[in-house]
Amino acid sequence: MAKKSISSTTVPDTVWLGQGRHLGPEPEQDVRRNLIALKAAGVLDGFLDLDPVEAARSTALHPRDESADPGPSARRLFEARWRVADDVTVRAQLTTYDPEGRRKDGEGVAWVLAAEAERAWAEHWPSPATMFWPDSDRVAWDHDTVPGVRLRTTNHLPKDDDELRRLLRDCTRQSWYIHVVVHEAMTPDARGQQPVSDFLPPSLRHRVVEHRGTPDQAQIADFAMKRELSVRMPRGGAVVLPMAGQSPAYDAERFTVRNVFLDGSAPTELLERIKDFAALPRPLPADAEPALTRLRKGWHLLTPxxxxxxxxxxxxxxxxxxxxxxxxxxxxxxxxxxxxxxxxxxxxxxxxxxxxxxxxxxxxxxxxxxxxxxxxxxxxxxx
Structure with missing residues (x-):
């Protein structure tokens, strides 16, 4: 698959970005129900449900700015506003899209989410994803744009070497998320199968994708990652994968954990490495720039x-x-x-x-x- 272009700029420290695919039958209805429930509970200050064509014509803050147009394949545009830390306002937009070109059955509806706060983002703030999508396993909104990869669960590595290398390339070049590979020294019990992301702070929880290698995949996973990404996979350990266009501050040794005990307890060292990685400057994906521009210049949900x-x-x-x-x-x-x-x-x-x-x-x-x-x-x- 073609490598996606990377912007020369970095993601602002006030911004939270996400994208994915919803595989359920009624994605927009799932969003509406969640927004209505959170507004009634006082979590949200307000929200809007907009037709993208009308939204582009009646952009409130910049009525003549064509960069606020979500594009011809947009299905729906949602806006929400809430406060964190008592007085810090967060504004967020979620746009759903019809997939480009001919769609295979089961690919679902694509979505893009951009949120920005009035000051630098804090990891303990609520995840913007859960302001729009219900945080329930019964709603399949959390599939990455990379096929076969999902948030909020463990994703087992392919057995085939070529498929594994292709997956590593796609995840590091296309995905907006942080990808972590954990090797199981032995097959874990039910407690050890719990995703690492469950132990992360709320704002990081939906920015991390966890991959798992079975006990017999130690050698093949190590070889594939060394060849594709110049990182090593320690037996019974974990590694945070670099992104395309990664900052020189990334050091493979720094983001490698030698031992991860999958016994249901919090893997403290790995969690700290993920937090450190999330704090590094992130290259802004080229396809994320329109979403950020639309959030800033195509905002409709105004306060008095x-x-x-x-x-x-x-x-x-x-x-x-x-x-x-x-x-x-x-x-x-x-x-x-x-x-x-x-x-x-x-x-x-x-x-x-x-x-x-x-x-x-x-x-x-x-x-x-x-x-x-x-x-x-x-x-x-x-x-």
Missing amino acids: DEELVHAQAMVTEYANALDAMTNSRDLYREAAETAHAALAEATGDDGVPGSPALGPAKEDGSALSALTKAFGRFRGPNK
Whole structure:
């Protein structure tokens, strides 16, 4: 699969990004139910459910900004606003999309989520994903864009070497998430099968995808990761995979854990490595830039104060436009009056141009000279 382009910029520390696929029958209905429930519970300050075409036409903050258009394949646009740490406002947009091209059965509906806070994001804040999607295993919203990969669970590595290497390439080049590979030294019991993400802070919980290698995959997983990503897979340990365009601050040894005990207890060392990795500067995926631009320039869910500021800005804009139209009208009228005066001077009061046969024409006496002289009065860059 083609490698996705990476922006030269990094993800702002105020921003939370996510994307995936919903495999259920009614994705938008799942979002609506969750938003309504959270608004009734006082978790959300407000939300909007918008048709993407109408939303693009009536963008509140930047009505002429085409970059706020979610695109022709957009199905629905949702906005939500909530507060964290008592007074920090978070704004978020979720857009659902029809898949590009011909879709195979079971690929589901694509979605993109962008959220931004008024200050740097804190890991203990609620996950923006759970503001839109219900945090329930019964709703299959959490599939990555990489086929066969899912959040909130463990994903077993393919047995085939070529498939494994392809998976590693796709996860590190296409996915927006942090990918962690854990090797099982021995087959864990039910407690050991619990995903590592369950122990992460809320804001990181839906940014991490966990892959598991079975006891007999230690060698094949180590070989594939060494060849594709220049990282090693320790037997009974774990490694946080680098992303495409990763910051030079990434060091494979730093993000490798030699021993992970899958006994149902929190893997403290691995959790710390994941947090450290999440704190590194992240390259902004090129396909994430439109979502961030739309969030900032295509926002509709205004507070009363924002509506007042917006109304005042629109009044000022319309007043400036009216002044420009009035000035333009006055300039055209002045130019027309001057032109009529010049024409009258050149032709005489009877409107008939003077004939050069009446006598020798002086240098400034001809009709052409008079007209040129008259128009010369209002020459200049603004005439």
